[in-house]
Amino acid sequence: MADSDLWAYLNGKLVRGDDAVVPLTDRGVQWGDAVYDSIRTYGGKPFQVPFRIDRFFRSLQYTRINPGISKEELAKATEEVIDANLPLLGPDEELSINYYVSRGSMQMTDGRTPAGTVAIFCRLVGFAAFAEFYVRGGAAITPATRRTPPECVSPKAKISNKMNHFVADMEAKAYNPDAFAVMLDLEGNITEGTGSNFMFVSGGRIKVPDTRLVLSGADMDFIGELSSDMQIGSDEGTYTPYDVYNAEEAFLTTNSFGILPITSMNGLPIGDGKVGPVTRRLTEAWSDKVGIDFVEQALKHLDPELRETLQAERAESV
Ligand SMILES: Cc1ncc(COP(=O)(O)O)c(C=O)c1O
Secondary structure (H helix, E strand, O other), X not given: OOHHHOEEEEOOEEEEHHHOOOOOOOHHHHHOOEEEEXXXXXXXXXXXXXXXXXXXXXXXXXOOEEOOOOHHHHHHHHHHHHHHHHHHOOOOOXXXXXXXXXXXXXXXEOOEEEEEEEEEEEEEOOHHHOHHHHHHOEEEEOOOOOXXXXXXXXXXXXXXXOHHHHHHHHHHHHHOOOOEEEEEOOOOOEEEEOOOEEEEEEOOEEEEEXXXXXXXXXXXXXXXXXXXXXXXXXXXXXXXXXXXXOOOEEEEEEOOOEEEEEEEEOOEEOOOOOOOHHHHHHHHHHHHHHOOOHHHHHHOOOOHHHHHHHHHHXXXXX
């Protein structure tokens, strides 16, 4: 199954992937003048839909785009797209469901402008790209490119123009093709990954970088829920790489991989350089809540030799 075969919603209609096209004059195409959001399924069930729809509407409000569709209508269209696509999935495949609304014109009514394109389109979750890091941990690099400050464009909004992130990501990957960029703000404080939130564990407590500087991640919010259930304390603050270098553990969160351990920053191992107990407990609690061992599921997308090696390493580490 190719992504282009999956069903999409485009301006009120369900269409097959390849027919879901937008004109070159769409303002999102030319200028990235659009907002988006993403949801993933676990075992075919979409995760945190109300949180993501609420955030999507906050992004639309901030960018002054009137989507011409209500939250309830968007939720219903989401269900229709998922129902159309689930029968097309193979074993251990999951959907990434993406919202996209571009601005139609700069003509304002009551301070807002009309939508151009309103779309929901799907991809398969690309497990093979990150499965290994669940077991071995990923490497973080803080690139020279800094995160756009809230005084310019609010990082809380999910805006389609991600050039700030992409340039940072390529800088990190030029050093290490497997690395995840973790961006600093203009003062050198830790903000977030280029498509994920970053958190670390210090003194047994989860440290959350200043939420003024980052996307209000749905998966980060879920960590808050899990950690309070598990009675793990957390603090929001202003942190620099110094704090991460001296931390016990670190991890990223996002819709595609959920939670992913980070075991080094800028070439320095974090803690003992292995996936730590807090990250492991959070991953297990997450799996319990969504009813699927998503690490094992991801490993199934690797070639058999690597999969077996990683399964053995995982079994040894618990
Ligand atoms: C910049 C950025 N930060 C954080 C996230 C994580 O957000 P969520 O957990 O809601 O998927 C994303 C996800 O796309 C992102 O692009």
